[in-house]
Amino acid sequence: MSFNSLCMNNLWRSVFIEGNIASGKTTCLEYFSKTSNIEVLTEPVSKWRNVRGHNPLGLMYQDPIRWGITLQTYVQLTMLDRHLSTMSAPVRMMERSIYSAKYIFVENLFRSGKMPEVDFAVLSEWFEWITQNIAIPVDLIVYLQSSPQTCHERLKERCREEEKIIPLEYLEAIHQLYEDWLIKKTSFNVPAPVLVIPADDDLQKMLHQYEENREKILAGSNV
Ligand SMILES: Nc1ncnc2c1ncn2[C@@H]1O[C@H](COP(=O)(O)OP(=O)(O)O)[C@@H](O)[C@H]1O
Ligand SMILES: Cc1cn([C@H]2C[C@H](O)[C@@H](COP(=O)(O)O)O2)c(=O)[nH]c1=O
Numbered sequence: 001m002s003f004n005s006l007c008m009n010n011l012w013r014s015v016f017i018e019g020n021i022a023s024g025k026t027t028c029l030e031y032f033s034k035t036s037n038i039e040v041l042t043e044p045v046s047k048w049r050n051v052r053g054h055n056p057l058g059l060m061y062q063d064p065i066r067w068g069i070t071l072q073t074y075v076q077l078t079m080l081d082r083h084l085s086t087m088s089a090p091v092r093m094m095e096r097s098i099y100s101a102k103y104i105f106v107e108n109l110f111r112s113g114k115m116p117e118v119d120f121a122v123l124s125e126w127f128e129w130i131t132q133n134i135a136i137p138v139d140l141i142v143y144l145q146s147s148p149q150t151c152h153e154r155l156k157e158r159c160r161e162e163e164k165i166i167p168l169e170y171l172e173a174i175h176q177l178y179e180d181w182l183i184k185k186t187s188f189n190v191p192a193p194v195l196v197i198p199a200d201d202d203l204q205k206m207l208h209q210y211e212e213n214r215e216k217i218l219a220g221s222n223v
Contacts, residue, residue: 012090013220014137016097016192018182019144020174021163022155024199024206025095028144031210032093032217039089043096044078049162058162068109069119075101076126083136091218098136102127103188104177112173138192139220142213143182144199148172195222 017025026042033040048057048071056074059067079098106123109115148171155163155171180187182194195216197209216222 011220012087012092013139013218014087014092014094015140015142015217015220016099016138017093017095017142017144018097018100018178019199020146020148020151020171020178021166022151022158023144023146024154025144027203028142028206028210029093029095031207037089038091038093038218039087041082041085041092041094044082047078048075055162061162061165064109064114065116068106068115069123072101072106072109072115072123073126075105076123076130080130080134080136084134091220093217097138098127098130099188099191100178100181103181104174107177107187108170108173136191140217140222141182141190141192141194142217143178143194143196145178145183145196146199148175150200151175193222 017028019025029040029042032038045057049055051074056067056071060071076098079096079101082094083098102123106115106120106127110117110120148168151171152166152168155166177187182190183196195213197213199206201209
């Protein structure tokens with residue numbers, strides 16, 4: 001689809017790229033960032049690692065019961081900021097969303113007993129207020145569906161300091177929450193159609209899959 005036809009038909013599209021930690025989201029976005037007329041918004045992980053000299057991501061992994069609420073409050077704010085920023089191209093591809101922050105990561109902390117009930121209640125009130133009062137545009141969710149084992153391998157290879165202590169079981173829990181949300185659709189509201197891309201393959205095969213799905217992604221449609 002050409003830039004002109006997208007603009008003329010007022011077809012501005014917002015696509016979330018979802019998936020487990022180290023499933024390949026950033027790599028996928030880097031690939032599409034080479035395409036003109038696509039705006040790519042990666043996750044603000046650098047902010048989560050450094051807010052005014054503090055590292056809430058690192059603190060959360062060290063002591064989730066104490067610092068989970070701190071990280072997740074900041075994740076929610078920075079995601080909302082990303083969602084509400086003015087689009088600079090007819091297609092926006094954004095890494096994760098305010099939805100996955102809540103439905104996957106906050107949920108996982110709470111279910112695993114690592115977030116006190118009062119912290120979960122306060123975050124939930126914030127989340128519900130935001131999503132009921134502020135329009136968050138989304139046309140399509142692309143789910144990079146990878147096995148927790150693959151993610152574990154890639155995570156070790158990437159070697160982000162804060163994540164060195166993540167065990168396979170953590171990735172399995174995140175995987176299950178993603179599957180319940182986006183595949184089985186049994187846990188939470190899914191705010192847009194879902195396009196599933198299997199993501200265990202090597203890089204070359206993944207690039208091929210991205211090409212095969214390019215038109216759907218540009219059109220913001222899973223059919
Ligand atoms: N298809 C792939 N095969 C092998 N390694 C990959 C593949 N895609 C990404 N990687 C590597 O795995 C690590 C995590 O990828 P990344 O794109 O950062 O994942 P995410 O953004 O989902 O956390 C990086 O080191 C990246 O180079
Ligand atoms: C959205 C979100 C993320 N995190 C953590 C999980 C990872 O350690 C990083 C994000 O890295 P990725 O390679 O982009 O998956 O942030 C979190 O703890 N809570 C969240 O809501």
